[in-house]
Amino acid sequence: MTTAASGHGPLYLDACATTPPAAAVLEAMASAAATAWANPSSLHGFGLAAAELLERSRLGIASSLGCDPEALVFTSGGTESIHTALLGAAAPLPSGRLLISAVEHPATLAAAAALERRGWQVAVLPVDRLGRIDLTALESLLEPPTRLVSVIWGQSEVGTVQPIEAIGRRCRQAGVALHVDAVQVVGHRGVAFNRLPIDLLSCAAHKLQGPRGVGALLVRPDLPFVPLIGGGGQEGGRRGGTEAVALVAGFARALELCDARLAAHGGTDPVAALRDGLLRRLLDLPGLRLSGPDPLGGPAASDDRLPHHISLLISDTAGAPLSGRRLVPMLWRQGVAASSGSACSSGGGPAPSPVLQAMGLTQAEAASGLRLSLGPWLQAADLESVPEALMRSRAALAQADGRASSR
Numbered sequence: 001m002t003t004a005a006s007g008h009g010p011l012y013l014d015a016c017a018t019t020p021p022a023a024a025v026l027e028a029m030a031s032a033a034a035t036a037w038a039n040p041s042s043l044h045g046f047g048l049a050a051a052e053l054l055e056r057s058r059l060g061i062a063s064s065l066g067c068d069p070e071a072l073v074f075t076s077g078g079t080e081s082i083h084t085a086l087l088g089a090a091a092p093l094p095s096g097r098l099l100i101s102a103v104e105h106p107a108t109l110a111a112a113a114a115l116e117r118r119g120w121q122v123a124v125l126p127v128d129r130l131g132r133i134d135l136t137a138l139e140s141l142l143e144p145p146t147r148l149v150s151v152i153w154g155q156s157e158v159g160t161v162q163p164i165e166a167i168g169r170r171c172r173q174a175g176v177a178l179h180v181d182a183v184q185v186v187g188h189r190g191v192a193f194n195r196l197p198i199d200l201l202s203c204a205a206h207k208l209q210g211p212r213g214v215g216a217l218l219v220r221p222d223l224p225f226v227p228l229i230g231g232g233g234q235e236g237g238r239r240g241g242t243e244a245v246a247l248v249a250g251f252a253r254a255l256e257l258c259d260a261r262l263a264a265h266g267g268t269d270p271v272a273a274l275r276d277g278l279l280r281r282l283l284d285l286p287g288l289r290l291s292g293p294d295p296l297g298g299p300a301a302s303d304d305r306l307p308h309h310i311s312l313l314i315s316d317t318a319g320a321p322l323s324g325r326r327l328v329p330m331l332w333r334q335g336v337a338a339s340s341g342s343a344c345s346s347g348g349g350p351a352p353s354p355v356l357q358a359m360g361l362t363q364a365e366a367a368s369g370l371r372l373s374l375g376p377w378l379q380a381a382d383l384e385s386v387p388e389a390l391m392r393s394r395a396a397l398a399q400a401d402g403r404a405s406s407r
C-alpha cells in the first residue's frame, strides 16, 4: 500500500499517529542490523562495532537536538520517555505537587497518576479556547509544594504549540524542574535543548519517519534523577537493557533528513505550505470549523500551530456536530487515512475528547473532531481530492444517521 497519492492508492494523512519510515531510514536500519547486530556492551570486535555505531548515532542525534551526548537516554518511544522523565525526576524529591496542562497526552496523565499513587498531588493548568496554557495560573501555582512541571509542547490533537521558553523561564525563576513532551515537535522545528530553559525532553522516532520502538529522553546532566528501569548499566546507568542499535541508527538517519529539510527552508518545515493550501480549501466548505490556533493569520500565527497539523470540527449541513470517530472509516472508504484525535484516545473508547472539552467545547462538539496530519511524502497534487472526499464521507455519515445531508 502506498502512502500517497490520488490515483496511486490511499492517502496517508495521519502523521501525528505515526509516519511511514523514509527509504533512507530503512536502508540505515538494514545495514545496522546486518553489521552492528552484536551487544554494544560486549568487549570483542563485534560488540565494539555495535558500540561504535550506537555512539556515532548518539552524537548525530545530540547534535541535532542541541544537547550533550551524555544528556541523551534512548528509550522505546514517547510513552516510556515521559514515564521515565516524570517518575525519574520525582524520585529524588520529597513528595510535592506536579503541574500539568489540561491538554496533555494520555501518557503524561498515566505518569501523573503513578505519581499520585506515590503521594504526589497533581494540579491541572487550564487552557483557553485555542488550547494555550494559562500562564497566570502557571505563575500562581509555581510555589511550594510544586516541584515538577510537565507540558506538551505541540498538542497532538489540536496542534497548539505552547510558548515553551516563557513557561521554562517561569519554572527556572521558581527553581522548579520542567519536562517537555516534544513528541510532535521534534523533526518539525529546530530544537536546541541546551539553549532552552528545559530540564527534561521526550521525543519518539516514529513521528518523524524513523522506526517505531525507539525514542529519546533528554536529561539535563546535573538534574537529580533515578532511573525507572535498572539493569546492566546501559545509557549511563539511566535505562537498563541492551540498546536497540539498528533502531537508534534509523532514528539518527530520520533526524538527519528532518534537519536537511528544515535547513533547506530557512529553519521552517515546508509541509506548512501544503497544510495551509489544504486548510484554506477546507475552511471554504460548509460545516467545517478549525479547532486550535489558526495558522493562516500570518507568520506569527503559524508559529502557534504544528506545521503539519489540521484539526477540524465537523457538523452536518444543519450545523449539528457529527461523530469524528464514525467519519474516519467513511473517509477511509474515500481513500483518505485520517484520525479523530490522538492515536491513543481514538483507539481507547467513544468518550468525547477531553482535550476539546478542556478548550470549552460541548460534549457533542468534542466528539466531532477530525485530524488530518501531513508529512514530506505528500505533494500538493495528492491533496487535491481531499475536500471532495471529506464532503462525500460527511454526506454518507449524515445519511446513515438520517441527518441533514445535502452537500
Ligand SMILES: Cc1ncc(COP(=O)(O)O)c(C=O)c1O
Pocket: 016, 017, 076, 077, 078, 079, 080, 105, 107, 152, 154, 155, 156, 181, 183, 184, 204, 215, 342, 343, 344
Ligand atoms: C504528544 C505525544 N506525546 C506522547 C506520545 C506517545 O508516544 P509513543 O506513541 O511513541 O509512545 C504521543 C503519541 O501519539 C504524542 O503525540
